[in-house]
Amino acid sequence: MAAKNNNEASILKDMIIANGINGTTKTYLTPPMSPAELLSYILDEKLPPDYDRLQQKEFEKEDGHLGLVHGVDAKKLDSAGWGVIYAPGISPEIKEALSPLINLRRQQAGSLFKEYPYQVGWPSRTFLIENNTGLGPADPEEMPYYLLIVGSPQEIPYNFQYELDVDRAVGRIYFDTPDEYHNYALSVVAAEKGEVKLPARADFFSAANPNDVATQLSTDLLLEPLYKKFNTDLKAETRDLKWEVHAHLKDAATRSQLEKLLGGDPTETPAFLFTGGHGMGFNRDDPYQLAHQGALICQDWDGNPASISEQAYLAGDHIANDARLHGLIAFFFACYGAGTPNHDEFMRKVEGTPKKIAPQSFVARLPRRLLSHPRGGALAVIGHIERAWTHSFKWSGQPSAHRAHFTGTLGRLFDGYPVGFAFDQINERHASAAVQLTGLLNDKRNSIAVNDLELIQTWAVNNDARDYIILGDPAVRLCVPETEEEAVKPSTLTLKDINLDNYKPGVGVMAQPSADGANTAAPIVANARPMSPQTDDAEAMGILSEAQVDQIKDALKTITQRVAAALHNVSTLEVLTYLSDDDLEYVYDRDKKAFRDHAKLKAVTLIGLDGDIQSMIPARQVETLSEAENQVTMAAEVDKKLLNLHKDMVELAQANRAVFLKNLAEIAVTLVNTQL
Amino acid sequence: MPIYITIQTPEAITSPPLTLWPIAINLPPDEASFGLDDDEAVWSVSLPGDTSLAEKTLVRHRNIIAQRRQAIGVAGYYLQVIDVPDNEELAFAFGPVDKTEEEETLLTTMATFSQLGEAESLAFDWLTSWRKPIANWEETLDEYRQFMAQAAYLLKPTLRIETTVEQVRLAETLVRANGALETVWRRRVESTQLALHRQTVQLTLETRQSLAFFVAQVSAGAASLAAKFYVAQWVALPAAFRFARDVIHRAKEDQLLARLKALPERT
Numbered sequence: 053m054a055a056k057n058n059n060e061a062s063i064l065k066d067m068i069i070a071n072g073i074n075g076t077t078k079t080y081l082t083p084p085m086s087p088a089e090l091l092s093y094i095l096d097e098k099l100p101p102d103y104d105r106l107q108q109k110e111f112e113k114e115d116g117h118l119g120l121v122h123g124v125d126a127k128k129l130d131s132a133g134w135g136v137i138y139a140p141g142i143s144p145e146i147k148e149a150l151s152p153l154i155n156l157r158r159q160q161a162g163s164l165f166k167e168y169p170y171q172v173g174w175p176s177r178t179f180l181i182e183n184n185t186g187l188g189p190a191d192p193e194e195m196p197y198y199l200l201i202v203g204s205p206q207e208i209p210y211n212f213q214y215e216l217d218v219d220r221a222v223g224r225i226y227f228d229t230p231d232e233y234h235n236y237a238l239s240v241v242a243a244e245k246g247e248v249k250l251p252a253r254a255d256f257f258s259a260a261n262p263n264d265v266a267t268q269l270s271t272d273l274l275l276e277p278l279y280k281k282f283n284t285d286l287k288a289e290t291r292d293l294k295w296e297v298h299a300h301l302k303d304a305a306t307r308s309q310l311e312k313l314l315g316g317d318p319t320e321t322p323a324f325l326f327t328g329g330h331g332m333g334f335n336r337d338d339p340y341q342l343a344h345q346g347a348l349i350c351q352d353w354d355g356n357p358a359s360i361s362e363q364a365y366l367a368g369d370h371i372a373n374d375a376r377l378h379g380l381i382a383f384f385f386a387c388y389g390a391g392t393p394n395h396d397e398f399m400r401k402v403e404g405t406p407k408k409i410a411p412q413s414f415v416a417r418l419p420r421r422l423l424s425h426p427r428g429g430a431l432a433v434i435g436h437i438e439r440a441w442t443h444s445f446k447w448s449g450q451p452s453a454h455r456a457h458f459t460g461t462l463g464r465l466f467d468g469y470p471v472g473f474a475f476d477q478i479n480e481r482h483a484s485a486a487v488q489l490t491g492l493l494n495d496k497r498n499s500i501a502v503n504d505l506e507l508i509q510t511w512a513v514n515n516d517a518r519d520y521i522i523l524g525d526p527a528v529r530l531c532v533p534e535t536e537e538e539a540v541k542p543s544t545l546t547l548k549d550i551n552l553d554n555y556k557p558g559v560g561v562m563a564q565p566s567a568d569g570a571n572t573a574a575p576i577v578a579n580a581r582p583m584s585p586q587t588d589d590a591e592a593m594g595i596l597s598e599a600q601v602d603q604i605k606d607a608l609k610t611i612t613q614r615v616a617a618a619l620h621n622v623s624t625l626e627v628l629t630y631l632s633d634d635d636l637e638y639v640y641d642r643d644k645k646a647f648r649d650h651a652k653l654k655a656v657t658l659i660g661l662d663g664d665i666q667s668m669i670p671a672r673q674v675e676t677l678s679e680a681e682n683q684v685t686m687a688a689e690v691d692k693k694l695l696n697l698h699k700d701m702v703e704l705a706q707a708n709r710a711v712f713l714k715n716l717a718e719i720a721v722t723l724v725n726t727q728l
Numbered sequence: 729m730p731i732y733i734t735i736q737t738p739e740a741i742t743s744p745p746l747t748l749w750p751i752a753i754n755l756p757p758d759e760a761s762f763g764l765d766d767d768e769a770v771w772s773v774s775l776p777g778d779t780s781l782a783e784k785t786l787v788r789h790r791n792i793i794a795q796r797r798q799a800i801g802v803a804g805y806y807l808q809v810i811d812v813p814d815n816e817e818l819a820f821a822f823g824p825v826d827k828t829e830e831e832e833t834l835l836t837t838m839a840t841f842s843q844l845g846e847a848e849s850l851a852f853d854w855l856t857s858w859r860k861p862i863a864n865w866e867e868t869l870d871e872y873r874q875f876m877a878q879a880a881y882l883l884k885p886t887l888r889i890e891t892t893v894e895q896v897r898l899a900e901t902l903v904r905a906n907g908a909l910e911t912v913w914r915r916r917v918e919s920t921q922l923a924l925h926r927q928t929v930q931l932t933l934e935t936r937q938s939l940a941f942f943v944a945q946v947s948a949g950a951a952s953l954a955a956k957f958y959v960a961q962w963v964a965l966p967a968a969f970r971f972a973r974d975v976i977h978r979a980k981e982d983q984l985l986a987r988l989k990a991l992p993e994r995t
Binding site: 629639647 | 795880913919944966
């Protein structure tokens with residue numbers, strides 16, 4: 053989008069505006085064009101390759117259900133089905149790395165789980181026919197609704213994904229190494245098993261750079277209204293779970309803030325993040341293209357394309373190794389935010405041939421890094437292939453915006469639907485625009501009078517809506533508690549100038565007992581079948597000797613006693629951090645089952661069953677020189693290294709408790725009915 | 729007496745008796761008899777001085793544990809969905825007479841479940857009648873007891889986790905029965921080395937979680953078997969364990985998926 057000042061706004065109002073800054077040439081990726089300029093391109097367009105399906109989808113709207121055949125529950129994989137499409141280049145090592153995810157989906161989808169090989173060159177139509185299904189609503193009995201493409205866009209083109217996505221929920225993953233695939237698989241599996249929960253928090257981040265029309269429009273007409281809508285909707289009394297909704301708009305949309313949201317500060321990671329702004333683009337011979345194309349430009353950019361620099365945008369290699377973003381789902385409204393095709397998909401012909409814009413089609417590095425992060429990754433990223441246009445939300449020349457496809461997508465996500473089903477709202481816009489466009493083009497070619505501006509608008513909307521994709525498993529959903537009661541409260545550290553010398557581990561002089569003073573045992577929900585007592589005749593039948601039966605009983609008794617002990621007092625979880633100057637060889641007192649006195653207690657955190665967290669980190673007094681008064685003063689300072697060690701252990705304890713107690717409860721339920 | 733894990737290089741890890749875990753859990757003799765006199769377990773990890781190698785080793789072990797856990801979940805699922813056909817007299821025991829037959833039948837059964845989403849039988853040819861000679865019965869009982877002893881050991885009221893790098897103890901963590909953590913850190917140690925202890929604790933807790941998960945799946949699976957097959961609970965427990973152990977081994981051998989795909993679809 054052009055760097056035009058406000059005086060030119062009236063001229064620009066009818067111009068066609070695309071997003072994106074070229075880091076190689078230091079200019080806008082696509083200069084604003086007049087309607088007449090664009091019209092010449094459009095008239096050379098042919099019918100979209102997926103026109104039949106798009107038209108079918110448009111007709112289906114009248115029946116009240118889209119994408120799925122009637123009677124299928126999009127929230128349940130054993131109803132909607134789940135499948136994976138492997139590119140030919142996917143090795144056995146990668147499949148092994150993905151096996152935790154594949155096995156889980158196989159278990160969840162049951163007979164509606166499918167694996168498909170892809171043959172190079174297949175358009176979606178051939179793929180469907182080869183697999184005994186056809187166009188129209190997805191029937192999971194024929195082919196699963198949720199489909200995960202595993203492979204690069206070189207092997208399985210983006211066009212295939214756009215086309216298949218019309219009727220089904222399609223996502224894609226592509227990484228460089230088996231380890232990255234494995235990281236992603238483990239991240240999704242952990243989220244699906246409820247081992248990871250993020251606070252119910254949604255953040256809207258949007259840069260509005262000086263003298264830059266595109267980002268001003270996207271902030272004013274898209275991000276800010278979305279924030280306002282969901283800041284109201286998600287706090288409604290009728291919702292089981294109330295959300296925190298945060299806005300980082302205009303001057304607040306700095307790169308440092310975005311880094312925090314993307315795992316740089318564990319207390320800031322939201323369950324859902326929507327960003328708006330320019331995406332970086334580079335020439336195809338630029339060495340930065342693969343690494344930084346699609347990086348998100350923040351408010352740090354001054355609006356002058358010539359001054360764009362790496363400090364102004366966030367790319368994949370800016371995400372730290374210790375980032376905490378496990379469970380995040382993100383939507384990047386930015387050019388090339390999800391990836392780049394090898395040819396220009398808007399201006400298809402330059403001097404008669406498609407313009408090549410990259411050596412090969414590729415997935416953007418930032419979402420790849422987020423999804424495959426070694427400390428637990430994001431679950432999905434929605435983004436744009438190619439340049440994102442203001443037509444995503446606005447018709448040129450009209451002051452009002454059209455956001456229903458965004459609000460619909462986000463609304464479904466917040467209601468707990470999988471990302472692939474939520475995304476269908478954007479596919480609907482693609483279907484509507486494609487059908488309208490085809491009608492207009494046919495009229496034009498048949499010399500029937502057509503409003504050229506309307507034709508241009510429809511063309512831009514069609515291309516823009518088509519190019520959104522999901523990176524990640526389309527069946528993932530927001531990683532938040534289902535109700536307020538289950539909500540995880542963020543860890544807060546209360547700094548107090550306190551003396552921990554008198555703290556008694558396990559006794560908890562600062563512990564908060566329940567109101568009646570009683571210990572609260574973990575709830576156990578029993579639904580397992582008891583052992584069969586009437587058939588306890590193994591010994592009589594000669595299978596087991598009396599001694600062997602006794603041995604099994606002894607084992608069960610021991611396990612039962614230890615499980616009972618573990619479940620006895622779970623009302624408060626303590627995490628204590630000590631430091632020792634001495635050799636640790638003798639720090640532990642075996643008789644007392646505790647550390648000896650030379651281990652100094654430095655931090656305490658108490659976590660209640662309800663998620664309440666109290667942390668006590670004593671500040672240490674350090675001498676500082678006050679510049680203003682030119683005198684030495686005492687200042688309280690927290691030992692950050694110690695604080696980080698302690699926070700790590702708190703997180704570990706929380707994660708362990710949830711999983712461990714669940715397993716113990718299951719054991720207890722089963723064994724309680726066993727005759728010992 | 730502690731459990732000792734000495735991790736020097738990935739190749740130095742010895743095969744544990746049960747081959748269920750990437751880490752040898754060698755119990756002292758008194759633990760094998762479920763002694764309750766000492767309520768403390770020790771998990772001692774000795775790491776190489778090369779921090780990068782140490783970190784990779786720990787990550788690798790965690791990945792293996794995660795895969796084992798996945799396989800345990802699959803086994804638990806199949807144990808629950810086993811069903812008894814009507815009008816068929818069943819007798820239940822375990823242990824194949826022929827290993828090849830067992831493997832093929834198991835795979836066929838799992839393929840049936842995967843493709844049809846229902847459990848019409850659990851290969852009763854594989855689960856031979858208890859009236860016939862039962863293969864590997866004593867061995868299975870021993871393994872089950874050993875497994876339960878490992879689980880009981882790691883479920884002791886206090887689990888002490890030590891991380892040592894080149895003879896220097898970096899940190900110790902006490903894990904209490906209710907999950908409370910108490911950690912003492914040695915001063916003047918590099919941050920990268922301190923991070924190793926966190927990973928050691930994580931690996932230990934994940935191993936313990938997986939053992940508890942395994943016990944839960946086997947217990948629930950045995951309850952299901954006992955009820956459906958009218959079999960004594962003392963037989964069903966080792967049988968369920970044996971089944972789950974076999975599934976882990978299949979998964980570990982990286983052959984299950986490939987073989988499932990190669991099998992003809994059952995009609």
